[in-house]
Amino acid sequence: PPPPPTGDADADVRWVFYSSGTTGFPKGARHTDASVIAGSNSMVSQLGFDETDVASIAFPIAHIGGSSVLSLGLRTACKVVLVDIFDPRTAPLALARHGSTMLGSAAPHFHAYFNAQAAFNAQAAHGPERLFGRLRFFMAGGAPSEPGMHDRAIAELGGDGLMNGWGLTEFPMAGYPSPGDPPERLRTAAGRPGPGVRISVRDPDGTEVARGQEGELCIAGPQLFTGYVDASLDAEAFTPDGYFHTGDLGIHHPEGWIYITGRLKDVIVRNAENISALEVENVLLTHPGIAEVAVVGLPDPRTGERCAAFVVQAEGAGPLTLPDLAAFCREKGLAVYKTPERLELLDAIPRNAMGKALKKQLRESVTADA
Incomplete structure (x- = not known):
């Protein structure tokens, strides 16, 4: 693995994305064209996007996920549909009109799609038709999925259900499952590492633990950012051998599946x-x-x-x-x-x-x- 970044100016850095700051303060992550483009690797290889797909961006395009989906469009020639503001009443209808094959990305969006389908069903002329007739799957990763979401998506909207992935502003789209994977994995796992992605699960003293044991998920690979805008944060962000401390607690299953069990900063100590x-x-x-x-x-x-x-x-x-x-x-x-x-x-x-x-x-x- 490459060494941790030094914080020196990098002429290749052309993108800065800020973390969401949901549990702390936002931090600016510095990315290159190469790391941004690599954020679409797992969508191409694991989710199987091609030129027949219609991807959607239901969240602000300036989010790290927006750049990954745009890279996906450039690489596969699929159509990408954006909404300026996600209005839960009108946005689902717009995505349906464009024939979206992928819908994302978190519970508030999914409930809007369910409500739109229910309203569509209530119109007697439509009968049992699907509002999203070309839908292949839900794509998630912005927030933990609600229990039962995968099965509900299949039952109410069709397609292959929920493809729940894992990623961070510092390391976008680390991995996904694939359509057709076992339902028990799709219901609970956060995918498998994408191309070139390396996972190291470590205990609090930095020792790597065996597959199947819980610890902090540390990660390295082509979409890894080059460091923070505030370079003083870099020293604690990386392991000595170049892996990024994600702050996510999880398990790397012997068969490759990633399970997220919590956040280091989202642990209550009582x-x-x-x-x-x-x-x-x-x-x-x-x-x-x-x-x-x-x-x-x-x-x-x-x-x-x-x-x-x-x-x-x-x-x-x-x-x-x-x-x-x-x-x-x-x-x-x-x-x-x-x-x-x-x-x-x-x-x-x-x-x-x-x-x-x-x-x-x-x-x-x-x-x-x-």
């Missing part, structure tokens, strides 16, 4: 016990009365942190209380210390354009009231 916010969110999303949820850690003078659930209730659901939530978590087998100790009911969870919950904003909204 009484010296680590709680994965993602694990708690996945349990709560199975509650029939919950439409959306974001779990964050709040300061607590006794335990260090406590687990708080920010919830948008499902339409028509009765009032949800904290004791209700605790009983549901016990029923689902969630450890008692992982059960939320605070419940905040919201009309909507603040999200960025990629669908990621703005957890820093949620945390600050509560601490400001305290």
Whole structure:
């Protein structure tokens, strides 16, 4: 692997993309033409895009994912459809008119597609037709997928379901599954490494762990950025042998599949016990009365942190209380210390354009009231 960047000026750097800053502060990632183009490698080789496809960009084109999809269009001659603003009422209809074969990219977008299909079905003249008649699959990766999303996509919209990938602003589109892969993998995995992508899973002291064991996912390959705009951040961003610290906790399965289990910065530490916010969110999303949820850690003078659930209730659901939530978590087998100790009911969870919950904003909204 190449050595870590030195922070020196690089004449080949022509792109700067900022991370979403959902759990911290945005950081500017410096990219070259080569690293940006390599961001489309997995879409070409694993998802099988070609000139007959109609890809869509349902999020701001200035996001790192936008450059990857544009590179895909240049490489395969597929059509790329952009929307200036993703209006959940009108954007799905525009993408349908253009014959989109791929729809992305996170839960808020997917629910808009489901609602558009339901409205289409309600028109008696259409009968059982599909609104997105050429759809091949959903493409995800901006945020964790809701449980059951893969099967629901197939049942309601058709196609091969959810192709959930993995990537970062610093390392776009690291890998995807392929249409036709086993459904049990498509439901839960974040794809397999794309061409030239190398994964090293490491424990807190930097030691590489065996395949199948959990640790921090460190990554190297052709789409790796050259370093941050603030070069002082580079030293801690890379391992001595040139892998990037993603901050994602996960497992590299012996068969190559990547499973994301949480974030190093999205871990709640309560009484010296680590709680994965993602694990708690996945349990709560199975509650029939919950439409959306974001779990964050709040300061607590006794335990260090406590687990708080920010919830948008499902339409028509009765009032949800904290004791209700605790009983549901016990029923689902969630450890008692992982059960939320605070419940905040919201009309909507603040999200960025990629669908990621703005957890820093949620945390600050509560601490400001305290």
